[in-house]
Amino acid sequence: MAKRSDTQGRLDDAARAGWLYYVAGRTQDEIAAAMSISRQSAQRLVSLAVAERLIKVRLDHPIAACLELAEALRKKYDLKHVEVVPSDPAGSSSTVGIAEAGAAEIERWLKRPDPIVIAVGTGRTLKAAVDQLPPMECPQHRIVSLTGNIGPDGSAAFYNVIFSMADAIKARHFPMPLPVLCSSAEERETLHDQALVRSTLELGAQADVTFVGIGELGPDGPLCVDGFLGKEEMQKLVREGAAGEICGWVYDNQGKLLANSINDRVASVPIPSRETSSVIGLALGRKKFQAISAALKGNIINGVITDEATAEQLLGR
Amino acid sequence: MAKRSDTQGRLDDAARAGWLYYVAGRTQDEIAAAMSISRQSAQRLVSLAVAERLIKVRLDHPIAACLELAEALRKKYDLKHVEVVPSDPAGSSSTVGIAEAGAAEIERWLKRPDPIVIAVGTGRTLKAAVDQLPPMECPQHRIVSLTGNIGPDGSAAFYNVIFSMADAIKARHFPMPLPVLCSSAEERETLHDQALVRSTLELGAQADVTFVGIGELGPDGPLCVDGFLGKEEMQKLVREGAAGEICGWVYDNQGKLLANSINDRVASVPIPSRETSSVIGLALGRKKFQAISAALKGNIINGVITDEATAEQLLGR
DNA sequence: TTTGCTCATGGGCAATTACTCGTTAAACGG
DNA sequence: CCGTTTAACGAGTAATTGCCCATGAGCAAA
Incomplete structure (x- = not known):
């Protein structure tokens, strides 16, 4: 030798x-x-x-690509939690995989023995996720809704997920007895001054983790479809640069909340601090790409659960 | 979930x-x-x-192929030690690489602090390996030659490696003051009865590790070239099914020692037990393929140092 | 030749990982 | 529905691995 x-x-x-x-x-x-x-x-x-990079490890499993995308997303946007699920090749549903993954993540939080506060937004995706939750007994936790549960016509909103969730997991829950949009900023002030609402607002601010859907704008976006906004108002918003909305809070393509009459009238609890808690958005699909991208850019959320295809879009691949 | x-x-x-x-x-x-x-x-x-083989590891280095071949050889022939060195594309010399690798392996044994007995055969390949040994001080070990050091003409044989080796590593050495081939089985008995030879024979049987070259037969094989056998005798051997020789012991293509007049006259120490010690053959090249293959099949050796091309041949690739 | 520097080495120790064992939960078959 | 079988689990323990440090060899500059 x-x-x-x-x-x-x-x-x-x-x-x-x-x-x-x-x-x-x-x-x-x-x-x-x-x-x-x-x-x-x-x-x-x-x-x-x-x-020296002489040895290279790779993972022969569909999930491998997802994990790599997740890691890339996490780095690009400095996120606390990223989950990427395999895309359904058929790609018809907007909740395939993501619902299960979201449920799994919610369940991980619920399994914690120490009491936590979980805030939830609204939307079809989140509803699908919550519907995947298995029955559990979680009396130690509290769930708080960030959005009102009263629809534009006075009825209960369909996609307010807090009741389904509380039902499944047997936890104390705190809905918002409010509409989604108030008629004016002054009305919002009045409503938020109510004792019940005020405690819910305070609870929302303490949330340890938040799960929200991400809504795209335009005439087919949830705000219009569910009747919260008219088409004219929506067109005006889009002209003003609106790119997406989370819990009704409308932001531009840099993720900055718009200073306009809509956001003054949103009755929702402010989105909990991204400094002290995890705010995880669930969304996928080409239609929502702009909304997701902007939310990530503006640090409105610091966690995301999406699918491969969307993740690749977000990474510009 | x-x-x-x-x-x-x-x-x-x-x-x-x-x-x-x-x-x-x-x-x-x-x-x-x-x-x-x-x-x-x-x-x-x-x-x-x-x-489940979900994770796959790959090694980006030329040596990886060699290691894989070595592992495959080790399994196929149930060997204790295998080393495969990269083939020299030019492929001219039969000692490129193998000499260094052989020296490295010898050195590994020599580095052991506990006293061991190292047996060596003869041949050009082994000589080249020994010449690569660095100067060392190994007074604790003993080296014993398996083959005689007297050539057919009465002079010292060229490729008896024990003296070069002992010189390099300063160890006690035990040459065989004998020819390679005796004139008859009776002469061998007489010679082996000498006190000096007898102790060398006993020492050889105790060898912890043995390094041997592998000789091919035919008119260009070392036995002929070095004048130990005439062409007629060699032709007779080949007709009888001889496939190779190690230390003069001639075997067929299944690695069985031939029961013929040549093996009765071989003065060499019997090859040490493969049960209790490592017997490592050094050889490469197309010409030696049959000899190597047979030695491995017949378990005459339980270790081999060769090159990529030869290893692939041995594996039938 | 001496001095100072760098780097590989091996011992020792703490952290991490693999394995064994008894128990529990779920699936299976009668 | 109940007993059997299988698989997974957690605890505990043995084995393996990662890392720090003191040592000494090799080497270049003084």
Whole structure:
């Protein structure tokens, strides 16, 4: 073994040790014995092989791509939590996979023994996720709704998810006995001054984790479809640069809340602090791309659950 | 997380855990926390991902192919030690690489602090390996030659390697003061009865490790070239099914020693037990393929150092 | 030749991981 | 519906691995 101090020889040894360790599955002790070096040296060679990128690991499973996309998204937007689910090739439903994944994440939070406050927004996607929740007993937690549960016509809004959720998991729940949009900023002030509403507002601010849907704008967006906004108002919003909405809060394509008459009238609880809690958006699909992208850019949310295709769009791939 | 008992979901989890562990480099504790499972379960998932071949490791280094060939050879012939060196594309010399690798392996044994007995055969390949040995101080070991050092013309044989080796490593050495071939079986008995020879024979039987060259037969094989056998005798041997020789012991293509007049006259020490010691053959090249293959099949050697091309031949690739 | 620097080495120790065992829960078959 | 079988789980423990540090060899500049 004439000269082993040269770099090439050392890399050869590193490759050999790395191969024995990762491919052949030997222990570092065995490698050390086989190469007549100390175990510590074997360990150094293995870690050198890793550091020099000689060994490459890949995951042969559909989920692998998702995890990579998730990691890329997490880095790009500095997120606390990202989940990317495989895209349904048929791609018809907007809740395939994401609902299960969202439910799984909600369930992870619910499993915690220490009491937490979970805030939820509204929307079809979130509803689908909550519908996937298994029956549980979580009396230690509290669920608070960020949005009002009174529809534009006075009836209960369909996609207010808090009741389904509370039903499934047996937790104390705090709905917002309000409409989604008030008629004016003054009315909102009055309504928010009510004792019941005020405590809900305070609870919302304490949320440990928040799950929200992300709504796109335009005549087919949920705000219009569910009758909260007329088409004219919607067109005006879009002209003013609105890109999406979360719990009724409308933001532009940089994720900045618009300073306009709509946001002055939104009765929802302010979205909990992204500094102290996780705010996780559930959304996928080409139609919602702009809304998701803007929400991420503006740090309105610091977590996202989406699908492969949308994740790739968000990464500009 | 509706159903997690199904195999698909479990594999997904395994993939996720495997990805987090191997790609993201998280610890199993972190994975367990992230997936809301116990650390033991995380470990099970990671090991499941490995068992199910979900994670694949690849080594980007020329030596990887050699290591794979070595592992395959080791399994095919149940060998104790295999080393495969990259083939020299020019392929002219029969000692390129193999000499260095052989020297490295000899050196590994020499580095051992506990006293061992090293037996050596003869041949050009082995000589080249020994010439690569760095100066060492190994007074604790003993080297014994398996073959005589007297050539057919009464001079010292060229490729008896024990003197070069002893010179380089300063160890006690035990040459065989004999020819390679005796004139008859009776002469061999007489010679082996000498006190000096007898102790060498006994020492050879105790060898902890043996390094031998592998000779091909035919008019260009070492036995003929070095003048130990005439062409007529060689032709007779080949007709009788001889496929190769190690230390003068001639065997057929199944690695069985031939029961003929040549083996009765070979003065060499019997090849040490493959049950209790390592017998490592050094050889490469198309010409020696048959000899190597037969030696491996017949378990005459239980270790081999060769090159990529020869290894592929041996594996029938 | 001496001095100072760098780097590989091996010992020791703490962290991490793998395995075994007894228990529990779920699936299966009668 | 009940007993059997299988698989998964958690706890505990042994094995393995990662990392820090003191040491000494190799080497270049003084």
